[in-house]
Amino acid sequence: MSDAKFSNPIEITEPSSLNEQAAAALIIAGALVAVADRSVSPVERDEVIRFIRDRGLAPHVADERLFSMFDELAERLEEPDFANVVIDTLRPVSNMPLSSHLMELSERVAAADEDVHPHEVQAIKLLRLLTLVLPRAKQVGPGVTSTAPKE
Template structure:
């Protein structure tokens, strides 16, 4: 099960490079998954486009394709639940200080076009992502004392 679903908010804060990579990958995947589920039918080509985009730009080099596919499937499923907005914001917030905004938007646009049918709900999902990348509260810096607390699991 993904840390995104089971972690408390303090554990979602960026604490170490490996965790940053995982959180950045989750943010990218959630952007693609949000657009993919917007039209109520997730096409395999949309999921493949998310992974291809991440690989082409070397945005998550330490995370394997199988993990990315599983992350996509898990997050896409979570986006069909009533609390989907919380899932999106909780996934994006920890990496809000990273320069991912342009990647998130470009990825979402590529996913929308991947099945050669840009649905109006996909356009709305892209607009939502644009808005979120502008207004999300920034991740709180974590000091050495907080890192020790978080990593003691």
């Protein structure tokens, strides 16, 4: 496997698109819970997409793209570096107010197949911890002042 695969968990087709980054963050939360019991049910994948659509959280991302993102991320979560995939997907949106959505979505996915597995509960706890401690994205661009000490 190439290092490139591990450095970017999913290709964002529009790097500046907050909609795609938010969708990827939501999908990674749902996919993490879905794969936790080693059996991704179609109802779990459908619940992720329905959640995003019902709340209008990624209105400019097509359903086909959302399904594709879910499948790609769920596959990546079966790799040994799954924690890096989760962190790398959540980090770009760490300044967005998505925490409550991430937690609600993860709980809905766990319950979607009517069998909450103990590993799904652990995945939810991991997401809760990550949403509390994930480093905030740094703002870049005009108007952002540096906090470096002056010489």
